[in-house]
Amino acid sequence: MTENTLSFSWLTDLANPTRFIALVNRVLPWLGAITAILFAVGLYLSFTTEGDYQQGLTVRIMYIHVPAAWLSMMCYSVMAIAALGTLVWRHPLADVAAKTAAPLGAAFTFLALVTGSLWGKPMWGTWWVWDARLTSVFILFLMYLGLIAFNRAMDDPLRAARVSAVMILIGFVNIPIIKFSVEWWNTLHQPASVMRLDGPTIDPEFLRPLFVMALAFTMLFFTLHFMAIRTEIWRRRIANMRRLAARKASREVQR
Numbered sequence: 001m002t003e004n005t006l007s008f009s010w011l012t013d014l015a016n017p018t019r020f021i022a023l024v025n026r027v028l029p030w031l032g033a034i035t036a037i038l039f040a041v042g043l044y045l046s047f048t049t050e051g052d053y054q055q056g057l058t059v060r061i062m063y064i065h066v067p068a069a070w071l072s073m074m075c076y077s078v079m080a081i082a083a084l085g086t087l088v089w090r091h092p093l094a095d096v097a098a099k100t101a102a103p104l105g106a107a108f109t110f111l112a113l114v115t116g117s118l119w120g121k122p123m124w125g126t127w128w129v130w131d132a133r134l135t136s137v138f139i140l141f142l143m144y145l146g147l148i149a150f151n152r153a154m155d156d157p158l159r160a161a162r163v164s165a166v167m168i169l170i171g172f173v174n175i176p177i178i179k180f181s182v183e184w185w186n187t188l189h190q191p192a193s194v195m196r197l198d199g200p201t202i203d204p205e206f207l208r209p210l211f212v213m214a215l216a217f218t219m220l221f222f223t224l225h226f227m228a229i230r231t232e233i234w235r236r237r238i239a240n241m242r243r244l245a246a247r248k249a250s251r252e253v254q255r
Contacts, residue, residue, distance in 0.1 A: 015092050017233045024226045031223040038216035045209035058122050063209055065115035067217035068108050072140060073175050075105030075221065079147075080172045083165035093229065095161035096236075098168060099151050100228035104221060106144035113137060124188055132181035133189045136174055143171045157236075 046063040079101045085094030116134070117127045128134065147164060154160035182189045202210070 021230050024230045035219040035223050042212035042216045049205055061115050061119040063213045067214040068112040071217050072109035072112050075101050079168050083168040086161050086165040096229050096232045100232050102144050102147045109141040131187040132185040133187050136178045136181055
C-alpha cells in the first residue's frame, strides 16, 4: 500500500462520523491538557516580562490581542478549506467543520477588536479609527455573523451547505486584505514584526510569551472546534431520528 493510498484511506475514515467521534474522544483529553499547560506557561511569561520602554505595561495586551487576531484569520482559512471540501470533494463532515468554526471565528475576531481598542486608546489616543486594518477586521466579524445567521435560517441542510460554502470562498478575499492592509495603505498599525522573510524584529523577551500564547490560542481553537463538530454530529443524528419517527407516526396515522 502506497503512502498516497494510506493518506486517502485516513481521510476516508475521518469521513465516517462514528469513527471521527471515536477519534475526537481519544484526543480531546490530550488537547485540553496541552492547552491548559500552554496557557499557564504563556500567562506566567506574559506577567513576568518587563514593560516596553514606550508602551509600558500596556504592551501585555499584545499577548491576547495578537493571537486573537491571528486566530480570527486562521478560523476563516479553516472554513475556506472546509468549503472546498464541501464543493469539490463532497466530504461529509466538511460542512459541519465550516458551520462549527464560524462562531469560534466570530468570538476570536470580537476579542481582537475589543483588545485592539483597549490597546489603541493609550497608544493612539482613540478607541477606534476607520483605517484599512480595523475596517477589514470589522468586516470579517460581520461576515462571521452573517454566516452564522444564514446557517440558522436555512431549513434545508444540503442547500445551506452549498450556498454557505460559496459565500465563504467569496469572502476569503478579505483575508489577504487584512494581512497586507498595513503595506498597501497608510494605517496606524505597524507593519508585520513577527512573520517576516528576514526574521522577527520584536525583542525576544516579548517574542517568547507571544509565541507560547499563540500556540495556546491555536490549541484552544482546535479543542473547541473538535468539541463543536462532535456536538453538531450528535445534533444532526437526533434531528434525523426525530424526522424518521415523525414520518413513521404519520404513516401509522394514515393507516
